[in-house]
Amino acid sequence: MNQREGRKPIMNMKCIVAITGAVLVAAAPVWAHHAFAAEFDAKRPVHLEGTVSKVELINPHAWIHVDVVGPDGKVTSWMVEAGSPNVLLRRGFTKTAVAPGTRVVVEGYQSKDGSLRANGRDITLPDGRKLFLGSSGTGAPYDQKK
Amino acid sequence: MSCRSSVIIVALVMLLTAPLSSQSIPRTPDGHPDLQGIWTNATITPLERPAELAGKPTLTDAEAAQAEKKAAEDLASVDGKSEHPLLAAAGSNGTGGYNILFIDRGSEFARVDGVKRTSLIIDPPDGKVPPFKPGKKPTFEGYGRFDSVKDRPLSERCLLGFGSTSGPPMLPVLYNNNYEIVQTPDHVMILVEMVHDARIIRMNGTHPPPEVRQWLGDSIGHWDGDTLVVDTTNFTSRTRFRGSSENLHVIERFTRVSGDTILYRATIDDPVFTKMWTLEYPFAATKGPIYEYACHEGNYALTDILGGARKSEQK
16 A cells, blocks of 8 residues: 555545534524524523423424422422424424423523523433434434435 | 347336436426425535535545534534534524524435535535625624614514525525425415415516515526526515625526425525525425424514613613
């Protein structure tokens, strides 16, 4: 094997790393339905532990209602913003997929207007499982096609 | 075996193994290609070719497979991490708004003519949007204002989907990349799942006078052989596509190249750009249904955004 052939795989790997990094960044549009930074306050992270009281599978985003018991025993009701209902439906997630009473842990950011609304950056069940599964092999149309 | 039998068998084999010809695509009773059905344009091929792939318009299958696998793994590994460029680029800016739950953008590069492509743009050959003419780059005046609902972007107001999902030109976005085409001899309708936009294309029509302006522009169509050509003008001044003006003129070509693929091509003609440019990629047949996307039904985001701005003013 000459030197040139010997180098080839390394170049390919470099190329693939570049492709992956480039695609991850470049494929995202600058603006989604709304900019989360305009709705939620990056300086107000919230950590919520509570029970689901209701799931609103509505457009343009689903909202999960969570009752949180404070240290004083007082219950506050938070709303947590989730994904597009159409995407969720394609993954088999319906209004009844998360039963009222299910305990969840939410990491997110509170809305800028100070209401008890947060984005669901990360929603986890107490046993550590994510409330929602990843996007590949989910039964989405693109997956079904293959 | 007789010679005649052999000939018949050979002919049958040739018929069965022949690529789909223009004769074998579905057709409507009037003989035109039938574009009807539900389609998805999800792909991870970006509109513009990334700088790292300059001069590399296509990938081999092996390169593409590895890159697709790694892209999926990388996406999974950044779930919930607000500082990641993908999430920041999608508008999170430190709030981590987009976890994987939100994203359904496909997992493969677009394949055309048997090879996978690294940009949707095919002309200019560098895969980049051409520069603006001097002084024609938009300033996005008022883009960051919060004084009124009307100050906010059309997608936030649920008027149009983001990222030119409805177009024209029609582009893949982060999720809801699904479309339904309904066709009659006089009209073609493209229902866009995102924000439930419907593009109505009048066959062999003429554009209205220039004072008539529409969010999706005015689309008229005609057949060029087996290709549906759609010409769109009369956009509003707020329908901005990559800095386009209200003089945006888009020429689209829809060609059903096989039973499960429409090859889509769009040429962008706007005097703000130094030259015309063209993108091309496939739409793939997919199972339904298209879900309704009644964007106004629970658009808490808009009131939260304006309410947040009022709260900030009080400080």
